[in-house]
Amino acid sequence: MSRRVSVDVAIIGGGLVGSSAALAMRKAGLSVTLLDKGHCGAQASGVNFGGVRRQGRPPEQLPLSQRSHRIWPQLKAIIGIDAEYVRSGxxxxxxxxxxxxxxxxxxxxxxxxxxxxxxxxxxxxxxxxxxxxxxxxxxxxxxEDGHANPRLVAPAFARAAERAGVTVLEQTPVREVTATGNGFVILAGDGIEIRCRQLVNSAGAWSDRFAAQFGEVVPLTRIYxxxxxxxxxxxxxxxxxxxxxxxxxxxxxxxxxxxxxxxxxxxxxxxxxxxxxxxxxxxxxxxxxxxxxxxxxxxxxxxxxGTEAEMPDGNPVIGPSETTSGLFHAFGFCGAGFQTAPAVGEVLAELVTEGRSTTPIDAFSIGRFRKVAVETAALL
Amino acid sequence: MSEPLQPVIVGAGPAGIRAAERLVRAGLRPIVLDEGQRAGGQIYRRPLIEDGRSYRSRYGSEAGKAQRLHETFEALLPEIDYQPETLVWNISAPKRGNQLDILSSGVHRQIGFSQLILCTGATDRVLPFPGWTTPGVYTLGASQTVLKAQGCTIGDRVVFMGSGPLLYLVAWQYMKAGARVEAVLDTAPVTSKRHLLSLAVHAPRIVALGLFYGLQLQLAGVRIRCGVRPEAVLGKGQVEGLRFRRRTLKGDVVETIACDALAYGFALRPETQLADLAGCRFRFNERDRVWLPERDTMGRTSRPDVYVAGDGSGIAGADAAEISGELAAAALLQDMGQRSADTTRLMEARDAILRQRDILERAFPFPDDWIETVPDETMLCRCEEITIAEGRRAIANGSVTEINRLKALSRVGMGRCQGRMCSAAAAELLSAACGTSAGAVGRLRAQAPVKPIPLGFGASAGTETRS
Known part of the structure; x- marks a missing residue:
């Protein structure tokens, strides 16, 4: 199947982050293609415990978490189902x-x-x-913390995004991605070529290999x-x-x-x-x-x-790439991304459309690992 | 230092017993783990308490085989490590060591194995229809089990429905046991029975027995109908009757039969979860519409130390199970460097049975139009109480094309039975919705525990490499 697509934004990884970002970006008027190597929400977003919990998070995550806290009760209006979300405490x-x-x-x-x-x-x-x-x-x-059914939320976000006009390509692994200077070319699945101005790497436990392609090596490990x-x-x-x-x-x-x-x-x-x-x-x-x-x-x-991604400091990576203009990362949620993901989707839409987030995300910059890498190199 | 690991055989039915016999003959001392209280498996199930009935009255035409198998096992007891009432509920992932998690009298243990022969048998294949979960509806296999093991029947006025040779055999056994058989409802069209003519050439005994059962039932006034599709079980809290449709030359006819119990089933489905947990590769079998562990002609799987035999490796009946048990053990011995002379003879005997099975499948075909005729409100997954409509809705809303995805979105196969009962119907539903073959929708990935285990088991956990 040979096919060419040209869009504003391509998103690699249809977990809860990628699928909620796709919906938020589409609502902001962008054309979006969402890619998943398997099924949307079948990895960490679908196999986690289902806790919709703010308690216990480090303070730097709480603004994001509070933003998400306002989204969860609106799921029915946003994606068509409440996904068994309850504020049980x-x-x-x-x-x-x-x-x-x-x-x-x-x-x-x-x-x-x-x-x-x-x-x-x-x-x-x-x-x-x-x-x-x-x-x-x-x-x-x-x-006001609670829980929801993880198997339902991300697939429903992906379907809602699709209904809103996002092209959702499941079972379509990304084979190659290259920066062209003013955008990206992605080769995916069976001969699909996608050109986009901006690119989101929300590939969960598979994100590190995409980041590395742009010279950003991160200490991501897998947890089960x-x-x-x-x-x-x-x-x-x-x-x-x-x-x-x-x-x-x-x-x-x-x-x-x-x-x-x-x-x-x-x-x-x-x-x-x-x-x-x-x-x-x-x-x-x-x-x-x-x-x-x-x-x-x-x-x-x-x-x-299931498979989840962990970062050594317990915080995710969220924000623009430090090497490549137009590339944004959002991964490594350390088994605790379910609650925050809907807000991360909105933040990514802000980054893509306005270049900045209204919620503080500085603590999640990918650059924090570059510094570690440089210091380690200096010590050696 | 722990003692060296022994081969472990899971299941003490015809396949497991013959595998054990062969290993013992070669000087090994296998561990035999069986869920049953007494060895023999399903077809040669023994009573829990001796009730004075003879082999002849309990096993009919198969009495000689049953007795030989039981006697073989009794003789093996000093030479094997037999652990009855033991559930193997998990196998460690490949490369994590050869370890089984077992539950015996409520106590959890782990035991190691040098090699593993899985003789896990089969259960009835069931399909849903309105009222199939009503108390008083049993599987064919279960109706036979209570007769053999406990000497009782599932009701006083019983209807038997489904397909396969077991249908007529169990109905006949019930009649002999004094139950009133109200009807035998064969879902296969009468025209499919022409295949029995060619079977008569290869296996005259099977056909003669079938004719004998059918004739005796008819002489006793039992209604026998072919080309049947059930419409509904009558009665709310208890079976009071069955309404069904059957095809005739003049068109469809709807009939109602009063009864207080219904036994039904559509041949058998293999129990393959342990092979899956062991990491064996699977392949779809078109004829039986089921995923089977890949195996060579002797029962070697894709995992070098794991062998499969009996109905759990593909439905072929008890005679073939005995042979395949021997073959799997011979393969294990060959892989240890021991030669075996008679494997060609065994394979020929087994292949002859498999050819008969091909013909039987044509005489008792799977009702492949079934799922399309089932009304929306019918229960698809009884553990999770998911209806056909909910299944169809999940498929449509989620653009589902794969069965694990259907499970994730609808809960089908997530309950107590882990899909052992409902996955045949779920695969039919999904493949019909997608317009693909039943194999194209994939298979449910097995997860431990294979069957429910008590939450409190952890308190008694212990480890041993050998019992």
Whole structure:
């Protein structure tokens, strides 16, 4: 199939970032082509836990996170479905006094960002959450955090973008991308040539190879979540849960299944695919029973894993390329991009149309890794 | 220092038992893991408690084979490490070591294997129709299981529906057991039965038995209908009857039959999740409309230390399963450097059965128009309660062309059965919507656990390299 396309913007990677960016750019009047090597939202955007959580993020992410917080309740109007989004509240437990002190410190640090955190400790905790075992000394509640169905959100953004006039090319891997001086030429799929003025690299765990082609080497590593799902059970868990310093998180979906995660899965021979690890899964299961004694006789019906990208400092890369005019990056969300992604899409649309973001993103510049690379080279 | 790893056989049906026998004969001591309380598998299932019934009354024409297989297994017991009531729910990814995660009496363990022979058998293939989840509707296999293992029937007035030789056999067994068989409803058109003539040349015994069952049922006044498509199970909380349509020369005729139980199924589907977790390559089999692990004529898969045998490697019945179990074990021994003289004879015997299977498939064809006739409100995936309409909507809204995508967007195949029951119908629905073959929509990727495991299992986790 030979085909030539000429557009304002091409986006590599149809995850939640790429597909929400495509929709936002189209709404701003640009012509857009969205490319995905597989299906939109089938990687990190589709296999994550589904937590729509601001609590626990470093302060530099909170402006972006707050912007997204305003988008989530409007999903129905934007993409046609609410994607099972609920503002259930996010309850972060502390197992020890020391951990509780960290929750208190976090609440203090983020006081000005408007998360509305509530600290609950001692008897008040069991009084308020009687289904919780007494194995936690306290908790921090972010009442307006929540969760949604990750399998639905990004595909719905991609379909909405398509309806708005974006050309969505799935199962179309990018084979070659070159800067021409005043734009880019992309060769993709089976003989498709795309010319564009601007280019977005939102290819998730595959982004580093595109960045490297433009001389921007980033220390991206792959991580694999390890998730456990029970059979549907009577509704009992009203909040999405996490733990300070621990590796347990869990929520109960509308259908009744407990979705719980923690630890890491393992890549298969083809590192694009992964499986949950039995070690991680069994520690999640043990922690679940310790926290929720009512699950003692529940059955686990499936595990899942997937591929996510991680950066060494826990922050994503968002912003213009430092080497190539017209190129923008947005990747490396460290297993925590689900909540912020819709705002990242809007930010990318601002960058492309106006050259600047109304939300601060300086902390996410790709340049921070160039500095590290230079300093390391100097030391050597 | 741990002791050296042993070969592990998963499943103690006809294939697993014959594989074990062959390995023992070569001086090995295999570990045999089986979900059942007693060895024998499905077709030669043994009663949980001896009930005094003879082999003849329990297994009919197959009594001799059943008895020989059971006796072989009894004799093997001192030579093997047999672990009944043991579920293998996961296999470590290739290159992560040869390790199985098993659950035995609620206790989780990991055991290693030097080689693995998967004899995981099959389950009934079911397709949805209005009312198929009503209490009192069973699969054909299940209706036979309760008769063999517990000496009871699924109802007093039973209708049997579907396709395949099992349909007539189970109906006949129920009649012999004293149940009233209200009807045998064959979904295959009567014209397809002409293929049995050519089968009579190759396998006169099979055809004679089939005729015998059919004739005895007819003599007893049982209604036998061909070219049937069900319209609905009657009754809300319990089966009260079945309304169905059948094609005649004069056009379609709608009939209603009162009954208190319905057994139905469309041949069998192989249990292949463990081969998938083991990383074996799969290939679509057009005749059986199913994905099977790629294997050579002896049962070697694409993974060097994993072999497959029996119905889990492709539906061919119990006789072929016994042979393929022996062949897989012979392949394992060959790969260890041991020669085996009789593999040619075994392969010839197996191939003769496979040729008969080709003819049987034509006599009892899969109802490939089925899914198009199923009304929208019918349950497609009973674990997740997804209707045909919801499946169709997910396909249309998401431009879905691949079955894992359908699962992600609609939850079909995400529930307790992990698609073991609903994926045949989901693949038919998707391929019909896309206008492609059932193979073109791909296959559901298997995930651990293969069957549900208790959340509390982790508390008792232990590791061993050998039991």
């Amino acid at each position: 996010h309850l972060k437990l502390a197992r020890t006094e020391k951990d509780f002190a960290k929750l208190e410190a976090y609440a203090e640090t983020t006081r000005d960002y408007g998360l509305g955190l509530e600290l609950v400790a001692g008897a008040a905790l069991t009084e308020r959450y009687p289904w919780l075992s007494a194995k936690a000394v306290g908790a921090s509640l972010c009442p 979540p390890s998730m456990v799902v029970t059979e549907p059970l009577p509704l009992c868990l009203p909040v999405s849960m996490g733990e300070q310093g621990g590796s347990f998180y869990g929520r109960q979906v509308a259908r009744g299944n407990y979705v719980m995660g923690g630890g890491r899965g393992l890549p298969l021979g083809d590192p694009d695919y992964s499986r949950p690890s039995v070690t991680a899964a069994s520690s999640v299961m043990q922690r679940a029973i310790a926290l929720f004694p009512h699950l003692a006789h529940a059955q686990v019906i499936r595990f899942w894993s």
